[in-house]
Amino acid sequence: MTKTNNDEKKNISRRSFLKGSTLIATGAAIGLGTASAKFLKSDRKLLRPPGALDEDMFLASCIKCGQCLQVCPPQVVILADIRQGFGIGTPYVIPQEGACILCAGLPCVLACPTGALDHHISLGKDAEMGLAVITGSDTCLSVQGQNDLVYRLNNVLGMSLSSAKHAKIKEILLSFLKRLSEDEKKTWKSHFALSEFSEKNVDTIFSKITTDDLDWFANFVKSSSQAKKSCQICLDECPIKEEGTIRFIAKNNTADGQQYLWPSVTKTCVGCGVCEEKCPTPLRSITITPRLRLIEKPTAHQTGEGQS
Ligand code: SF4
Ligand code: SF4
Ligand code: SF4
Secondary structure, three states, X not given: OOHHHHHHHHHHHHHHHHHHOEEEEEEEEEOOEEEEEEEEEOOOOOEOOOOEOOHHHHHHXXXXXXXXXXXXXXXXXXXXXXHHOOOOOOEEEOHHHOXXXXXXXXXHHHHOOOOOEOOOOOOHHHOOOEEEEEOOOOOOOOOOOOOHHHHHHHHHHOXXXXXXXXXXXXXXXXXXXXXXXXXXXXXXXXXXXXXOOOHHHHHHHHHOOOHHHHHHHHHHHHOOOHHHOOOOHHHHOOOOHHHOOEEEEEEEOOOOOOEEEEEEEOOOOOOOOHHHHHOOOOOOOEEEEEOOEEOOOOOHHHHOOOXX
């Protein structure tokens, strides 16, 4: 296909998306406030891979070859079956079971033989899969001033000893080690008599970890510099966080005067779903709405700016 044809196709795709979209007049929510008239939305129900054309064109163009699924490095693309009721055999992603990580070069887009995944898209920041929306204003740890590591640890420590408990502790351990200060790395090294600090020797440490070590680890986490920080895993894990996808805005709770951080999703979010996958609350406090787009900057009401 020539560049001109591709350009035309892209323009038609964009126009058709905008034409087929529904302007949500009221009631959509972002951040923790009720918002108004700032979104464009199509009636897409499934979260399609990066660069998918608008739903009608996508369904017409996708030949259900499964190439996008085969080349996906984290293997998160799955094919719709009878349970989805339509588009059987077309690809989609379920963030909580494995989100799209917007990997370099977007191999799924490159592999698509028909352009159902738009070949003009080559960067994760242009993926336009959907939009993350804060759906758990009452469960979000940041709003409650809670740290994610301590929260996860408290949930795990109550579990009876099992391989599931070990797996969860190892997960917390890996998250924790990424955030250690230099002094804390020295403490870690000294406790496990290591010659140097490395996140890679966790498996070795974990294979011979004792109950005393686990108690020491729990206390170490709870007294660490990290424990004082509110959760912001959704931002930390976002593959395009440098685009400013989520802003944490300081606010004061009118009831007790305590300050907390309010997560506000911006229009640079592309809806990859990593934040939904990584959010530690059982009912995710942040979820993706497929093909939802924020078309204007959030208002002060949405972001909480100027409110107390
Ligand atoms: S590679 Fe393209 S045509 Fe093939 S299943 Fe994926 S989206 Fe459809
Ligand atoms: S990951 Fe984000 S949305 Fe989820 S609890 Fe933490 S701050 Fe809140
Ligand atoms: S905010 Fe969430 S959905 Fe949006 S780009 Fe970042 S990780 Fe992906």
